[in-house]
Amino acid sequence: MKRDLAMAFSRVTEGAALAGYKWLGRGDKNAADGAAVEVMRSLLNKTDISGEIVIGEGEIDDAPMLYIGENVGLGGDAVDIAVDPIEGTRMTAMGQSNALAVLAAGEKGSFLKAPDMYMEKLVVGPGAKGHIDLDKPLAENLQNIAKSTRQEPGYANRNYSS
Structure with a gap:
């Protein structure tokens, strides 16, 4: 992906986060x-x-949505986009992090x-590359991530569910 698009998408998520932040708590x-x-x-x-x-969330929970x-944009590179303007709306409303x-x-x-x-999501950094198997239980993947990144297992195993 072009660097200018990556920066533009970063500004998009930053703007969405700041707009949601105004409603924190x-x-x-x-x-x-x-x-x-x-x-x-x-x-x-x-x-x-x-x-x-191509991927959104609002249809499931009657939330405002894209x-x-x-179709979005001024014209240019043809891209598919997955969005969730706020993943954790309840946490935001309750003033949680x-x-x-x-x-x-x-x-x-x-x-x-x-x-x-709704789907379970697993997001990892580059240190976990090659150590994830989506067919294995989450706990086992977290153990493998901890080993590959030399962290304590509990470091990655925090409950952030919304």
């Missing part, structure tokens, strides 16, 4: 999500891409167009 997860969605959509529509949202199939603004992009056709459903 105010008890209204839909308002937080709506603010993040609005900013994410606006910034994506100012980006030099021909983007299509729609699956929604560890919410994220999420955006992943790839060449057109490079993402699995999966049905709208």
